[in-house]
Amino acid sequence: MIVIMNQNAGQEQVDSLISLLQDSGFGVHLSRGVERTVVGVIGERTRMEKLALDARAGVDRVLPVSEPYKLASRTFKPEDTVVQVRDLKIGRDNILVMAGPCAVESREQILASARAVKNAGAGVLRGGAFKPRTSPYSFQGLKQEGMELLEEASRETGLPVVTEVMDSSTLPLVARHADILQIGARNMQNFSLLSEVANAGKPVLLKRSPCAAIEEWLLAAEYILKEGNGQVILCERGIKTFEKFTRNTLDLTAVPVLKHLTHLPVVVDPSHAIGKWRYIRPMSRAAIAAGADGLLIEVHPEPDKALSDGPQSLTPENFQAVMQDVTRTALDMHKVVGSVS
Numbered sequence: 001m002i003v004i005m006n007q008n009a010g011q012e013q014v015d016s017l018i019s020l021l022q023d024s025g026f027g028v029h030l031s032r033g034v035e036r037t038v039v040g041v042i043g044e045r046t047r048m049e050k051l052a053l054d055a056r057a058g059v060d061r062v063l064p065v066s067e068p069y070k071l072a073s074r075t076f077k078p079e080d081t082v083v084q085v086r087d088l089k090i091g092r093d094n095i096l097v098m099a100g101p102c103a104v105e106s107r108e109q110i111l112a113s114a115r116a117v118k119n120a121g122a123g124v125l126r127g128g129a130f131k132p133r134t135s136p137y138s139f140q141g142l143k144q145e146g147m148e149l150l151e152e153a154s155r156e157t158g159l160p161v162v163t164e165v166m167d168s169s170t171l172p173l174v175a176r177h178a179d180i181l182q183i184g185a186r187n188m189q190n191f192s193l194l195s196e197v198a199n200a201g202k203p204v205l206l207k208r209s210p211c212a213a214i215e216e217w218l219l220a221a222e223y224i225l226k227e228g229n230g231q232v233i234l235c236e237r238g239i240k241t242f243e244k245f246t247r248n249t250l251d252l253t254a255v256p257v258l259k260h261l262t263h264l265p266v267v268v269d270p271s272h273a274i275g276k277w278r279y280i281r282p283m284s285r286a287a288i289a290a291g292a293d294g295l296l297i298e299v300h301p302e303p304d305k306a307l308s309d310g311p312q313s314l315t316p317e318n319f320q321a322v323m324q325d326v327t328r329t330a331l332d333m334h335k336v337v338g339s340v341s
């Protein structure tokens with residue numbers, strides 16, 4: 001249920017309602033919009049009805065949230081969420097491009113990547129230190145050393161870092177070094193990990209499982225929101241279809257659908273969706289034109305020598321061309337592409 005407060009409801013009235021709900025054992029989530037303050041209440045409906053919330057001071061209306069995902073819905077929060085990463089913003093009119101190699105491979109490689117993506121105008125450095133590989137015989141990442149190298153690259157360039165958390169045992173290490181915690185496609189429905197990551201107090205980039213319906217994806221986001229962490233970014237990275245020419249199928253329809261259903265920012269990862277560098281540029285443009293709030297793109301100084309995902313990695317020159325396209329498209333849409341100057 002959501003409780004919509006009167007426009008002139010005072011802070012004491014909001015506080016006293018929250019205390020009443022918490023003392024009665026309900027989960028409470030506050031959303032303060034420009035137009036209205038909404039209190040989301042999670043708990044058993046019949047017990048809630050006994051509290052006669054609509055008769056309480058400062059309350060305008062009490063409404064059920066019909067969607068299965070509650071806190072992620074626009075019913076709970078009509079305004080776009082803006083996620084803040086250091087001095088950068090993503091969401092509403094702010095577009096953020098995150099770029100870098102699939103995996104951190106060496107000091108030289110990550111520093112060269114970070115300099116290249118910063119130079120081209122990316123706002124965030126990506127790079128995996130813990131890699132979820134299909135084959136156990138493939139390169140698994142540099143792990144702790146990789147995290148330290150990411151931090152060094154971040155220090156030198158000023159770029160915040162997004163990197164994947166694969167499990168709870170490595171969460172403290174990753175959370176210490178990263179600015180945004182990435183939940184990979186394979187872990188989208190690892191519910192205990194979602195709750196733990198939420199409590200690390202950092203923004204979370206939640207990738208879509210290649211087999212997840214939009215509703216399942218939003219329910220996964222709900223696990224993070226429910227812990228009180230509202231800084232969630234959704235990332236479309238392609239779904240499984242019968243098509244074999246591309247690695248996955250980029251579901252761009254998810255972008256306008258999500259913008260309608262949820263207030264959370266939505267980014268697109270064309271690299272893992274398509275799997276071939278040649279098609280990344282047009283689909284990046286298309287993602288921004290469809291209303292995405294950002295992109296996650298793999299860039300490698302020497303894609304031919306990459307230890308993972310070389311065929312889908314852009315050279316720094318090709319990434320520069322993508323950034324030019326994205327900036328132009330964003331300007332047409334009266335949006336701003338964020339980067340550290």
Ligand code: PEP
Nearest residue numbers: 128184185186207237272
């Ligand atoms: C990644 O971004 O490094 C990655 C492994 O992607 P996904 O989880 O989408 O496969």
Ligand code: MN
Nearest residue numbers: 102298308309
């Ligand atoms: Mn990759």
